[in-house]
Amino acid sequence: MSRPILLAAVLLAATPAVAGAAGPRAASATVCGDQYLLALADPGQIAALSPQAGDRWLSLLADEAAGHPRLRPAAESYVAAGVEVVLADAWSDHKTMALLERFGIRVVRIPLVESFGEVETTTRMVAEALGHPGRGEALNAATRARLAVLRAQAAGAGREALYLRPGGGSAAAGTFVDAVMQANGLANRATADGRRGWTGYDLEQFVMAPPDLLLTSFFDSPDRSLRRAFGAHPAFTARAAATPSVEVPGRTWICSGWILVEAAEALAQGLRRLPALHE
Structure with a gap:
């Protein structure tokens, strides 16, 4: 299912209790919030997106963001825009978010989650x-399918891969990167090395013991x-x-939201495209 068709199907879905209702006027303070707001809200509900909503390096839905206002995350801006709900990351400016709540604006804090089950909870x-x-x-339901x-299909079955970012950052068991790898049947080299959670590799270790397969993201960032x-x-x-590699677009897992399924499909x-293991 292509992304435009998926979003159209989601926007047509509504329970009888909210069918025909526009919902509260909402804004997003972060790129992660943008992905949820654009996927779930009526266009007329969207008071503002984050300043980075149109950045193609960061936002999966940069094209869908066109035409929507952008606001710098500030309490006075949201109040002036008549916003009723603000989507923010759990670690967003706590002072600003607390001030918004004092003005009666509902703040939805999107957590960093590490599994597809937790993503479903956040989406709800x-x-x-x-x-x-x-x-x-x-x-x-569409994500589960x-x-x-x-x-x-388990496209990665029989393979072990190491995930790396440009700074040497990696991810082992207990991270959403690992969940995406598991969805494709890949074994995680970082986990096999005894690591857990968000971790990193030094250059000497990588050069002396390179993985059979390299999984990268953000190397094409400006x-x-x-x-x-x-x-x-x-x-x-x-x-x-000299190492077989697969690049997953960073914008598909800039945060641990529903967009992770896009990262899994890109992977x-x-x-x-890799040669078969027996070749």
Whole structure:
């Protein structure tokens, strides 16, 4: 199911209690909130998106964000816009969010979750706050169906992969990256190395013991900060060039929301392009 068709199906889904209702006027303070607001709200509900909503490096729904206002996350801006609900990350500016609640604005804090089951819980929470619980259930059902196909195909079966970001960051068991890998039947090299959760690798370790398969993200980002020193080092680029790899677009898992199914499908597509294991 393509993304436009998926979103259209979700927007058509509504429980009898909210059918025909626009829902509360809502805004998003973060890119993660943008993905939920654009997927679940009526267009007329959307008072504002985050300043990064149209950034194609960060937002999966950058095209869908076109035409919607953007606001800097500030209490006075949301109050002036008549916002009733604000979607924010759990770690967003707590002072601003507390001030909004004092003005009677509902703040929905989107948590960092690490499994698809937890993503479903978050989707239900956001959909209810936006007045469209039926759409939340429809989005969850569509996500489950897409994951079922990936798990049945198991494009990564028999392979072990190491996930790396430009700064050397990695992810082992207990992370949403690992959940996406598992959905495709991949074994996680970081977990096999005895690691758990969000972790990292140093350059020497990678060069001396490279993985059979490299899974990367954000290497094509326009960010050229010092945080990219690991990925820009000649020793890394030489070893990585000799290692089979799959790049998952960073915008598909910029946060642990429903968009993770897009990351899982992108990973599956990359895995299917690799030579078969027996070749």
